[in-house]
Amino acid sequence: MEEKERELHRQEMAQVFIATAERFDHSAIFLHPNPNTVEETIRLVDIVRERSGDRYFLMRHGDATFSIPNGSEMQAFAERLHDEPHKLKQEAQRMVDDAIRRAEQYQAHGGLDGFALCADYCFNTGPFLGPRRFSEFVTPYLAQLTRAYRDLGFYVIKHTDGNIMPILDDLLSTQPHALHSLDPQGGVDIAEVKRRAGDQVCLIGNVSCGLLDTGTDAEVIESARYALRHGMPGGGYIFSTSNCIYTGMRLARYELMLNIWRREGVYPSA
DSSP states (O other), rough: OOOOHHHHHHHHHHHHHHHHHHHTTTTTEOOOSSOOOOOHHHHHHHHHHHHHHSHHHSEEEOOOOOOOTTTTTTHHHHHHHHOOOOHHHHHHHHHHHHHHHHHHHHHHHOOOOOOEEEOEEEEEEEEOOOOHHHHHHHHHHHHHHHHHHHHOOOOEEOOOOOOGGGHHHHHHHHSSSSEEEEOOTTTOOHHHHHHTTTTSEEEOOOOOOHHHSOOHHHHHHHHHHHHHHHHHHTSSSEEOBBBBOOSSHHHHHHHHHHHHHHHHOOOOOO
């Protein structure tokens, strides 16, 4: 593109983000710049801020830790865990160092509020690495990354789908501000997580994307109510789906979920 077309593209992206947030009463905008560079992120942040002021929490991807390898890479990753663990750790450190350098550029410019750390660690049956290896190859680097982001003044949301319960204590030890997705399809019960960690971290999610897609209206309503009922007491809960409203999901289901939130996700006035 010529620069004129690039600027039109940026303006259109910003408008789509803002219009979506307004339409669905969102409190945050998750920026996905295209191309995905620091420079384009900064340009997009500036446009969204110019158009919407401080109405929205602006965030972008910011994870730099190992996630579940895809099918073509899983065997090679497992072999490296056994054959060259020191090289894997060097790679993990380089990824964290690179992410921190990018964050320093965002902090120097201003406008961005935080990062969503979207490395997925877990299947529905449990983490892709056992707890001992997870604490060796992921936890220290996640903790380092989170601490650096926080020191730079950013908020940190740690996201991972699946059954996080075997590594919940590790995740909490890295001290993110918030934890998402509390995936009910992975057997994660928000009532249990609230009991164990509600005084340590903000909780986000737990409304089942599976039910939003294939369940009945009644099941969607009950999933939304369950999340509100167990997430809201004492504060420290952000209502959301357990993942994202992906292409192909009926929008009416998302609107049904939000209607429950608008009616019932209200704290009594003091």
